[in-house]
Amino acid sequence: MNFEEVKKLFGVLEQRERLISMLAVLAGLRPGEIFGLTWGKLGGKYAEIHQRIYRGQVDSPKTHHSHRQVALPQGVIWEIEAWRRASLDARPWAWVFPSETGKTPLTKDNCWRRHIAPKLESEGIGWVNFQVMRRTHSTLMSFLKVDPKLVADQMDHTLDVNQNIYTLAPLEQKLEAVNLLESAVTSI
Numbered sequence: 001m002n003f004e005e006v007k008k009l010f011g012v013l014e015q016r017e018r019l020i021s022m023l024a025v026l027a028g029l030r031p032g033e034i035f036g037l038t039w040g041k042l043g044g045k046y047a048e049i050h051q052r053i054y055r056g057q058v059d060s061p062k063t064h065h066s067h068r069q070v071a072l073p074q075g076v077i078w079e080i081e082a083w084r085r086a087s088l089d090a091r092p093w094a095w096v097f098p099s100e101t102g103k104t105p106l107t108k109d110n111c112w113r114r115h116i117a118p119k120l121e122s123e124g125i126g127w128v129n130f131q132v133m134r135r136t137h138s139t140l141m142s143f144l145k146v147d148p149k150l151v152a153d154q155m156d157h158t159l160d161v162n163q164n165i166y167t168l169a170p171l172e173q174k175l176e177a178v179n180l181l182e183s184a185v186t187s188i
Contacts, residue, residue, distance in 0.1 A: 001025075001136040002170060005125055009133075012119045015086065016097065019079045020111065023047075024133035025140075026073050028155040031108045031130040033061065033070075040092025042080055046071055049156075053105050061156075068156055138166035143173060 001009065006025055010018055023029045032052035036059075041048040046069040052061050061067055072080070084090045089102055097106040108130070120126050134155070141151045148167075152159045157166065 001125070001128060001132060001140075002172075003140070005128070006136060006140070008123055008125060009120070009128060012123050013116065015079075015083060017111065017115050017119075019076070019083050020097065021116070021133060022076050022079055024130055025136050026076050027070050028134060028137035028151070029070060030062070030134065030156075032059070035095075035097055035105045035108055035111075037096040038092065039084065039087075039090050039094050039096055042072075042096065043069070045077065053108070056107060058105075068153075070154060135166050135168060139168045139170065142167045143170060 009021055009025070013021060020034055023034045024031065027047065029047070029049075030052065032054050033047075033049050036049075036052040037047060041050060049061055049068050049070055052059055080096075083096070087094075087096075087098075089098065094102070095105045097111070098104070099106050112130070117126065120128050138151055138155060142148065142163075148163055149159055151157075151167075152161070152163075155166070
């Protein structure tokens with residue numbers, strides 16, 4: 001997604017789904033990590049990733065290195081605090097995104113199908129999914145010239161995976177590059 005599409009994404013969603021999408025796009029979290037969050041794992045400026053939801057079950061993170069502290073931008077911290085105030089149970093062991101019973105976490109697929117996808121379809125960005133959101137994090141960070149090692153660490157990737165699989169060059173950057181080349185060649 002480009003910057004305008006991200007703004008559209010955040011603007012069309014309700015509070016809970018907006019926070020979920022912000023955690024994916026702005027913090028680079030995997031869906032299983034987002035839905036596996038408990039209130040006690042949200043520090044002031046970071047989220048502690050120690051578990052995930054995988055195929056409906058609480059599980060260990062994807063790899064040993066996936067146990068990490070993920071930095072949270074200030075706007076996401078404000079959204080988290082607003083969501084905490086609206087939540088029925090904000091005890092440390094309670095799910096940040098609980099199911100209707102509150103005993104289990106919200107499922108990714110139900111949340112997507114019922115609450116996120118219909119809104120995105122109506123806005124013309126129905127092609128967006130969690131993978132697109134996470135790749136957007138990597139791509140936009142690259143566009144902003146953030147150190148690739150920082151981005152890889154934030155997302156729990158190796159530098160190679162981050163650069164070669166997740167980071168996609170936006171058309172604007174490609175155009176800038178080919179125009180730079182053309183200018184260099186024609187000025188000879």
